[in-house]
Amino acid sequence: MIRGVVLGQVWATKRNPRLAGKRLLLVAEVVEDAAGRRRSGRVVVAADDLDARVGDAVVVAFGSGARNAEEACSRDVLSDAAIVQIIDSE
Amino acid sequence: MILGRVVGQVWATRKNRWVEGKKLLIVRPLAWFRPDHECGHVVAVDPVGAEVGQDVVVCLGLPARRALGDARHPVEASIAAIVDRVEVHADAAADGGPRFEFAHGSEPSGLDVRP
Numbered sequence: 001m002i003r004g005v006v007l008g009q010v011w012a013t014k015r016n017p018r019l020a021g022k023r024l025l026l027v028a029e030v031v032e033d034a035a036g037r038r039r040s041g042r043v044v045v046a047a048d049d050l051d052a053r054v055g056d057a058v059v060v061a062f063g064s065g066a067r068n069a070e071e072a073c074s075r076d077v078l079s080d081a082a083i084v085q086i087i088d089s090e
Numbered sequence: 091m092i093l094g095r096v097v098g099q100v101w102a103t104r105k106n107r108w109v110e111g112k113k114l115l116i117v118r119p120l121a122w123f124r125p126d127h128e129c130g131h132v133v134a135v136d137p138v139g140a141e142v143g144q145d146v147v148v149c150l151g152l153p154a155r156r157a158l159g160d161a162r163h164p165v166e167a168s169i170a171a172i173v174d175r176v177e178v179h180a181d182a183a184a185d186g187g188p189r190f191e192f193a194h195g196s197e198p199s200g201l202d203v204r205p
Contacts, residue, residue, distance in 0.1 A: 004127060007190055008178035010093065011200070012171035015137050018157050019170045024147060026093070026121065028183045028190060038187055043091035043121035045147050055182040057185065063151060078149050078157040078170050081091055081123075 001084070002044075010045055017024050018078035022047040025083065027060055046081040057065045059085035091147045091170055092132075093121045093198060096140050098134055108163045113173060115169065117148055120196045134167035143174040145198045175200035 004027040012024065025048045029040040046060045061084045094117035102114075113136045119129070120136035132148060135158065140146050147170045155161045176198040180189040192201070 005183040007180075007182055008176065008204075010147060010171075010173055011175040011177070012173050014138060015171040016157060016169070019147075019149075024091070024171070026178060029123070030183070039183055039190070042123045043093070044123035045093050045121075047091075054179040063153075076156060078153050078168065080092065080149050080151050080153050 001059050001061045003031075003087070004031050004044070004058055004060050005039070006054050006058060006083075007043065008054060015043050016034065016078050018024070018076055018089075019047070022049075022079065024048070025052060027058060028082075030057070044081050046083050047077075047079045048083045050083055050086055052083050052086050057087040057090075058083045060083075091149050092119050092123050092147065093173065093176070094119045094132070094148050095145050095198075096142050097131065098142060101124050106164050107148050108160075109135070112136075112158075112165075115142075115146075117146060117167075117169075119148075120145065120192060120198055124195065132167045134169050135163075135165050136169045137174060138169045143199075145176075145200065147171040147173060173198060173200060175202060177202045177204060179204045181205065 010024040098116040
């Protein structure tokens with residue numbers, strides 16, 4: 001999983017049915033190193049069930065973890081990244 | 091998933107029987123995340139009907155295989171959606187740092203940058 005911040009949203013009408021109804025958000029990865037907290041430059045499209053908003057700090061899960069976010073043990077969802085937490089504080 | 095632009099199509103006569111009848115597109119990532127090594131393009135199966143010049147969302151890995159109905163497909167990228175519009179709030183992630191911008195020449199065609 002990575003920590004990121006929501007940049008915006010991707011709108012798509014024509015989709016694979018296995019991705020139907022999902023909000024797709026653009027999330028920028030945020031890393032922390034000696035220089036402080038900053039964006040890594042990597043941006044991912046993540047499915048969102050939690051109604052995350054622009055500017056929210058979020059945790060994104062990848063791979064089968066992302067599919068489990070949609071439905072436990074789901075193998076049919078066409079998603080390799082999903083927002084699983086909106087961070088309140090850390 | 092990654093955001094990319096369809097830049098071409100691949101045709102092949104001799105191919106693995108599992109990719110028989112599948113349309114294969116060349117996609118150049120606009121916003122890069124995966125694979126871990128930065129790459130110029132990915133070849134993705136297209137069950138959705140995308141065309142050259144359109145922006146798409148590409149799903150990678152096992153979910154891409156599953157989407158074809160059988161995890162045995164020798165495939166690791168699948169077009170998940172055709173993008174109409176991308177709305178970005180460039181200051182959302184500034185956090186004292188620079189505004190977010192797509193790399194020069196990599197802006198999605200339906201890009202809408204909000205203040």
